[in-house]
Amino acid sequence: MSSFPSMADASGRTIGAEELAAVSRVLQSGMLSSVWGTEVRALEREMADRHGVSHAVAASSGTAALHLAVAGVAPDPGDEIITSPITDFGTVAPILAQNAVPVFADVDPYTGNLDPAAVAAAIGPRTRAILAVHLFGAAADLRAVAAAAGVPLIEDCAQAWLSRYPDGTLAGTAGAIGCFSLQQWKHITCGDGGLAITDDPVLARRMRLFADKGWPRDDARRHVSLGLNYRMTELAGAVARAQLAKLPGVLADRRRTARRLVDTLADLPGVHLPADVDAHAWWLFPIVLDPPLTNHEVAGKLAAAGIPARAGYLQQPLHCAPALTEAPVYGASRFPLTVPPADRLPAYGPGAFPVAERMIERTLLVVDWNERYTDAHVDEIAQAVRTAVTS
Numbered sequence: 001m002s003s004f005p006s007m008a009d010a011s012g013r014t015i016g017a018e019e020l021a022a023v024s025r026v027l028q029s030g031m032l033s034s035v036w037g038t039e040v041r042a043l044e045r046e047m048a049d050r051h052g053v054s055h056a057v058a059a060s061s062g063t064a065a066l067h068l069a070v071a072g073v074a075p076d077p078g079d080e081i082i083t084s085p086i087t088d089f090g091t092v093a094p095i096l097a098q099n100a101v102p103v104f105a106d107v108d109p110y111t112g113n114l115d116p117a118a119v120a121a122a123i124g125p126r127t128r129a130i131l132a133v134h135l136f137g138a139a140a141d142l143r144a145v146a147a148a149a150g151v152p153l154i155e156d157c158a159q160a161w162l163s164r165y166p167d168g169t170l171a172g173t174a175g176a177i178g179c180f181s182l183q184q185w186k187h188i189t190c191g192d193g194g195l196a197i198t199d200d201p202v203l204a205r206r207m208r209l210f211a212d213k214g215w216p217r218d219d220a221r222r223h224v225s226l227g228l229n230y231r232m233t234e235l236a237g238a239v240a241r242a243q244l245a246k247l248p249g250v251l252a253d254r255r256r257t258a259r260r261l262v263d264t265l266a267d268l269p270g271v272h273l274p275a276d277v278d279a280h281a282w283w284l285f286p287i288v289l290d291p292p293l294t295n296h297e298v299a300g301k302l303a304a305a306g307i308p309a310r311a312g313y314l315q316q317p318l319h320c321a322p323a324l325t326e327a328p329v330y331g332a333s334r335f336p337l338t339v340p341p342a343d344r345l346p347a348y349g350p351g352a353f354p355v356a357e358r359m360i361e362r363t364l365l366v367v368d369w370n371e372r373y374t375d376a377h378v379d380e381i382a383q384a385v386r387t388a389v390t391s
């Protein structure tokens with residue numbers, strides 16, 4: 001049994017001489033703040049260029065980048081933003097933080113991505129944006145439904161670096177704003193960090209102001225709008241630049257080994273694998289099981305065989321999270337979920353989105369994926385999955 005490279009340590013990260021040089025360059029300069037430094041500004045330029053858009057705004061985390069995006073589309077208190085029940089809580093928290101209401105819709109049973117028809121049915125008079133999540137790196141295509149509703153599309157690309165839509169469009173460039181994470185467990189990392197990209201100069205300026213206390217640095221010391229401090233440091237920015245340069249290699253390696261596992265398991269009955277290998281970012285390798293197979297049973301067998309795999313990805317879909325179903329949001333109050341300002345109480349709690357619930361509870365299995373996997377790692381995973389599913 002081999003040991004699998006892990007994103008928890010150097011075995012499964014691409015941190016090397018370039019990142020060391022980046023950190024010492026910043027430390028030797030004595031300037032650690034991006035307000036006056038050059039690294040984060042260069043990172044933003046490199047990120048925008050890589051995606052063929054005109055603006056990128058760096059932030060202290062992926063959640064912060066999503067908060068910039070939500071603040072950018074400027075919901076009024078009580079306005080609704082539609083998003084996925086299967087995602088990181090960092091997708092949902094910024095909606096609440098802007099006093100808007102997270103509205104969920106059900107998902108596709110094989111990708112776990114928002115189902116466009118369910119999103120269309122969830123649109124209401126107060127829908128202010130659609131926040132699509134490209135789960136595990138598969139593009140969730142909500143372009144048509146957002147366009148039909150006349151609302152901006154925000155893309156959460158935290159798990160979808162260099163993912164593509166079926167027509168080749170790069171994830172993060174399809175809507176108004178694309179948001180990325182540089183946290184420890186993502187494709188590339190600087191510990192914590194985020195980036196929001198857009199082609200819209202108005203949105204870019206609003207996000208930049210929100211990340212820096214509403215303070216236009218090209219002007220006098222005055223505060224023109226509400227903003228927090230979500231700035232990325234120069235140390236993080238310099239590391240992120242080195243990591244961004246390695247991104248195409250990371251994706252190529254993850255796709256090559258994912259292709260091998262997809263091909264090896266293609267004939268296995270009862271398992272569903274992502275189809276478009278070269279468009280997928282393979283943050284994790286998701287497997288969806290047909291009954292009578294269950295994710296907990298198969299994950300148990302894989303764990304016993306030493307394979308880094310888990311059932312469900314989340315313990316519960318986010319529409320069942322106590323943070324939304326029962327906990328106070330601000331002080332002792334449930335504002336903004338309660339009326340006023342919400343016009344309708346969204347559907348939260350068990351039973352609201354049965355496809356998402358079934359995936360988490362019974363059908364979805366995720367295998368950790370990594371650019372350092374060798375063919376031998378893949379073959380070991382394939383063998384263990386085959387045994388777990390057929391025995």
Ligand SMILES: *Cc1c(COP(=O)(O)O)cnc(C)c1O
Nearest residue numbers: 061062063088090091158181183
């Ligand atoms: C990781 C992640 C986030 C949050 O990013 P952080 O950098 O951890 O704040 C948001 N959405 C998704 C889909 C994620 O995977």
